Amino acid sequence: MSARIAGAVVVRGGEVVSATGTRRADVLVGDGIVQTIEESLEAPSGALVLDAGGCLVAPALVDLHTHLREPGAEQAETVESGSRAAALGGYSAVVAMPNTTPAIDCASVVRDVRALAETALVDVAVAGAITVGRAGERLVPFAELAGLGVRLFTDDGTGVQDAALLRRALEYAGDLGVILAEHCEDASLAKGGLMHEGSWSSRLGVPGQPALAEEAMLARDLALVRLTGTPMHFLHLSTAGSMRLFAAARAEGLPVTAEVTPHHLSLTDAELASFDPLFKVNPPLRGEDDVAALRRACADGLIDAIATDHAPHPQEAKEAPLEDAPPGMLGLETALSVAWEALVAPGHVSAARLFSLLSGQPARIAGLESSHGGPIAPGRPAQLCVFDPAERVLVEPERLASRSANTPFAGRSLTGKVRHTLVHGEPVVIDGKAQR
């Protein structure tokens, strides 16, 4: 008889996902860590038993790209509501983007967001801005923020337009062990564009944003990485041309990583024929060829991570005319199902590979690999996502945990459902319901 384990949970009857595949096993969790993994486990007395029959038991997901909107836009999302959405989506950790008001560009705002995150349902890592106020003029105190544990720096929402300034940032931050992340969008090329520039924008008379706006900045940034040697991460790459540029950079051995979003893997610019601002997002939804190229890049290992770019906006903002509505869409609660439908269901990648894209690899990029992203092994922190790939879920925006409802998947039935989520051993989601 083993000694009593604090908060013991047995996840019973599922297929445990590892890097190489899946195997039928029960998982005993306690003291916040994985205790044992056996084909058939007897639950210790007092243990909570969670049914995982028919489910995959995977490392909980890690999101590199979450807009929690706090401080400054609490009507759209808070650290608490966003973390609940994350838990329901199977996540154990998210990286909070710094385009808040004020921006996360100094130690005090980092501390404020960290304090808000203490009671969150998932771990929240804080990303810092590259420039003060994201204004693209002066650098943030990289060393001070790195000293507080900030790992990713980005002006996300916009790219750093001034090439010389980004060069200085890469040089200055080069020995701090941090990663600069870029939202690639050349402002002069993208100016006024409300959707992807292509046959749909031409037909609909909606000003377009060319693929080149992303690719031109990506090409420039790759040259800066070559020059400085400082690693960069590329946020939400969305075009076939970006995949080609990034593949060449990888082949050359540059220290670069990249993410794509679930919506760019699943939706195209044809959605804009409805003129519904729910489909307005930056980078914009692209063409079918781009979606196919992104899926291939996930399959062949070029892309490192799938990240949500979860961008809550209140109803009134998204009910405006297309020209006036802000870009962005929710992602946390639908990411796994959408990515499953885009990649696993059609046979592009295995389930194990999908979880690597959503969990293990983003955890490494965020510097969270010691406690998140698997593997599921005795002694490791117990971050688990129990996912039923057979269940179908209707997306009902008003029932999402997010404070906002701007999901482009409203009314659609998606494949797969997150049944349970464990964060540091605590079952924060049981049977699809958040426990706090």
Add this chain to the structure above:
Amino acid sequence: MSGVRPAARRHLLSIADLKRDELVELLALADSFAEVVDRPIPKVPTLRGRTVATLFFEASTRTRLSFETAAKRLSADTMSFGASGSSMGKGESLRDTVETLDAMGIDVMVVRHHSAGAPHQVARWVRAAVVNAGDGQHEHPTQALLDCFTLREVLAERAGGQAPEDLDGLKVAIVGDVRHSRVARSDVLALAALGAEVHLVAPATLLPCALEGWPIAGAGAELDELLGEMDAVYLLRLQLERMSAGLLPSLREYAARFGLDAERALRMKEGAVVLHPGPMNRGVEIDASVASSPRARVTRQVRNGVAVRMAVLFHLLEPAGSTPGSPEGLAGVAR
């Protein structure tokens, strides 16, 4: 009777939503109303008791007056809403504005907006029938209908009276800023659906970025090569801000390459006509002498605009079960 006003059965949002036969039907219906417009007292009781509101969130005079005239000639009550001086200035949203007006029991909302698709959004929120009176650079369906109606008249003149159903075989060049033009988008669709052969003429900076799927015979920057073969030349208005956006070097260069001057007009086919949606930049896209010549059908377009808009309002509000051509549907109109 439940007392609840039913939601509109149909809207006119985009020419793309209409099939050839529906366009033919609307043009035939407009024939009846054109006859009304020419009467000494050009008014019929057809829409008495109905309310038509014009909601113009972007400045316009001629289109709004044309719709209001059309509504009044059908004996409908009219209301007019402009964004300036209204509650929109106090921060009221588009949705709240149109829902408020809808609650007053309006039958048709005629919407112009600077953002593409705004009339489509409005149609999702209100019970009234919605007519797109121009949305951003997307479409301007009633302009296309009046243009097709005007070209159909030209074919009738040639045939000695009877107007054909459609525009089969007619060759039309649309010249100018197609990229930013809602008029061009609607006209291309309507003309092609009615059998016309459509050519686009503009420098690459003023052509749409991608033309796949456009029902056109060709697109290019050579006006003079086409001019002698066209039955109609449709000149688009050049917005002066295109120069500051770097899309054109100068007005002078534009006029020299694409302006329809007297010399070019001489090289047009006999009987070929010139159309323009107005307001014209005389001396830029059209020479003053051409604008005043018999080729120009610009005032005819304006006159036909009223008849076509009467047809559209009637079509949207006709009693259920009546066909556009039926006696009860057209009571008081075509006797």
